[in-house]
Each structure stands twice: as C-alpha cells, then as structure tokens.
C-alpha cells in the first residue's frame with residue numbers, strides 16, 4: 001500500500017477491497033463482506049453491475065471526453081432525463097457533490113444580485129453537511145470541519161433545522177436573504193428526518209418572499225428513501241436540487257437542477273467545468289437512471305428499508321443504551337448513548353461493513369439492490385453486535 005504518499009485526510013479502516021459484486025465486497029485476502037456503506041451512498045446498484053460496466057467499457061472505447069466547447073449529446077440526454085424525473089427545467093452537470101452545491105450557491109447569489117441585492121444571504125441549517133470546499137464547509141454546521149480554514153466564506157445565515165418559524169422571522173428581519181439550502185433528510189449528521197410539515201411551510205415562506213428553496217439531495221436522493229427524491233415525501237417542489245453520489249454508481253458525476261428563473265440565471269462564462277458532463281460520465285449516469293427506473297429500485301428500497309427499520313426497532317428499540325432507531329427507505333441509523341466505533345470494528349471482522357457518524361450513530365446505507373436474505377444477515381449481525389456491546 002502506498003499510504004505514505006497520500007495526504008493525511010482519512011482515518012482508514014484496516015482493509016483494502018479488491019473486488020465487488022452486487023452487495024458483496026472481497027478484500028485482498030479473499031475475505032467476503034456485506035457492504036452496508038455503498039461507498040458512502042454511491043453504489044446504489046451494487047458493485048460491478050454488468051450493464052453499467054458494459055456502458056462504461058463501450059463508451060470508453062468510443063469517446064470519453066471533449067470538453068464543453070462542443071455539444072455533448074449524452075450530456076443533453078442526461079439533463080433531459082433528470083429534469084423530467086425531477087420536474088425541473090435545466091441541469092448543470094458536475095463531478096462531485098460539493099461542486100453541485102457550489103453551483104446552486106452561485107445560482108442563488110446571482111438571482112439575489114438580479115433582484116438588486118448587493119450582498120445576498122443564503123440560509124443554511126443546524127446539523128447540515130454540504131461538502132468540503134470552502135463555500136460548502138461554510139454552509140455546513142460542523143466546527144471541526146471548519147477549524148483551521150477560517151475565514152469562512154461570508155453570506156450564510158445559520159438557522160435551526162426543522163424550525164420554519166425561525167426561517168420566517170429571519171426572512172422578515174433580513175431582506176437580503178435570497179434562498180435556503182438544506183437536506184430533505186440530514187445524512188452525515190446521522191439520518192435526521194424533518195418534522196412533518198416543515199418543508200411545506202418553507203415552501204410557503206419562499207413563495208411569499210420569492211426566495212429559492214434548494215434541496216441538497218446528494219445523499220437522500222435517487223431512490224435511497226424509496227422515492228426518486230426525498231423531498232417528494234414532503235410533497236413539495238424545490239427550485240433547485242443537487243444530486244451526486246448514486247448518479248453514476250461510482251463514476252464521479254453530479255448535477256444541479258433548477259426551474260423557473262433559477263434555471264435561466266447563468267449566462268455563458270458564469271460557470272463551467274472541464275470534466276463536467278463528459279460523454280463517459282453522462283452515458284453511465286443515463287444507464288444508471290434507466291436501470292433504476294426499469295427495475296423499480298425505489299420499491300425495493302421502500303420494502304426492505306421498512307422491514308429493516310421495523311426489525312431493528314423490535315430487536316433494539318427499547319434496549320438500554322439505544323437512543324433511537326430511525327430512517328426512511330435504505331437510509332437508516334441506530335443512535336447509541338456510547339461510542340459505536342468498537343461495534344464498527346468488530347463488524348468488519350465478522351464480514352459486515354458499516355459506517356459510524358458523530359461517533360455514536362451507526363449509519364446503514366446498503367446498496368438499493370440488497371435482497372431479503374442479505375437484509376436478514378444485516379439485521380442478525382447488527383443486532384448481535386449492538387446487544388453484545390451493551391452486555392460488554
């Protein structure tokens with residue numbers, strides 16, 4: 001391993017994976033693991049999906065990259081497909097989640113300037129995670145991620161997640177607010193669901209004051225919660241949506257979708273990306289969306305997710321040390337009163353790959369193609385490990 005040459009950005013697990021198939025991974029020693037991380041919510045269709053592999057291989061042999069100086073038919077096709085699915089008007093195709101969020105922030109600021117606001121403000125929420133670039137850590141509510149990188153990017157106003165009255169009051173006091181950016185379900189913070197009616201109230205306030213409602217669907221979107229987009233559970237339509245992670249099942253592709261004035265904000269020269277939207281990335285993303293649609297991946301996420309949530313709640317819900325079991329679809333969390341790191345490490349030795357956020361929250365993000373037998377294995381193993389840790 002060449003880890004000595006890598007910058008010190010991750011505390012890595014003591015394992016290197018060599019290959020994967022569906023919901024399974026194998027390490028260099030040939031040990032098999034059930035993957036309940038999906039590369040942080042990315043490999044929704046599982047590893048080495050034959051159709052995705054075929055699309056990548058074929059396109060790599062035809063044309064990978066031309067830059068956005070020319071028309072890119074696969075990019076146009078992807079934009080059309082995404083806009084139709086999300087009821088949006090236009091798309092910008094990027095390479096990572098943070099870049100999609102940056103795109104949304106630029107659109108929001110531009111829209112503010114177009115309304116005559118010199119220093120537009122964007123409301124963001126407690127517990128938010130939007131990425132690791134300077135603007136996105138500034139929009140993120142995590143002092144640890146910001147420390148050492150001050151000064152933060154200006155132009156954000158931080159408000160409590162789930163509190164529509166706080167947003168209303170802020171808007172009334174501050175005419176420079178032009179948008180609110182938030183996750184429909186907070187992922188990195190530990191799968192935090194919004195209180196019911198919150199998004200509807202935000203939508204109303206945004207409509208009244210002509211503000212943009214920006215949903216960061218990078219983790220919760222693309223069927224993870226049992227619907228194409230997590231905001232659909234809230235029965236609202238945002239003005240801007242950011243997507244990444246599962247969009248091309250592991251190839252770095254992201255998108256910022258917008259409707260109405262927000263969709264028309266950019267003019268040539270306002271924004272761009274060398275790699276963004278190349279034929280390889282876009283054909284792969286088109287293939288992923290087709291498979292998700294054809295195989296009704298949302299239904300599997302809904303059914304298996306509901307079964308897992310119920311099972312976890314029955315087995316662990318009232319146990320001492322378990323704070324809460326929560327989630328929607330295949331975005332699930334077990335919050336403990338104590339550190340879950342030892343459980344994560346033990347799980348790895350037992351062939352189960354799980355992730356922990358904020359030290360005490362086990363986050364389960366299996367691939368959306370996980371089957372009943374694999375879900376049973378996940379439920380049995382995690383129950384045994386959590387119960388074992390309580391007795392320990």
Ligand SMILES: Cc1ncc(COP(=O)(O)O)c(C=O)c1O
Pocket residue numbers: 040096097098099101129130131132183187188216217218219220244245
């Ligand atoms: C909601 C949300 N937004 C943005 C990001 C940043 O995405 P990326 O790591 O691809 O830049 C993430 C990543 O976890 C995320 O969960």
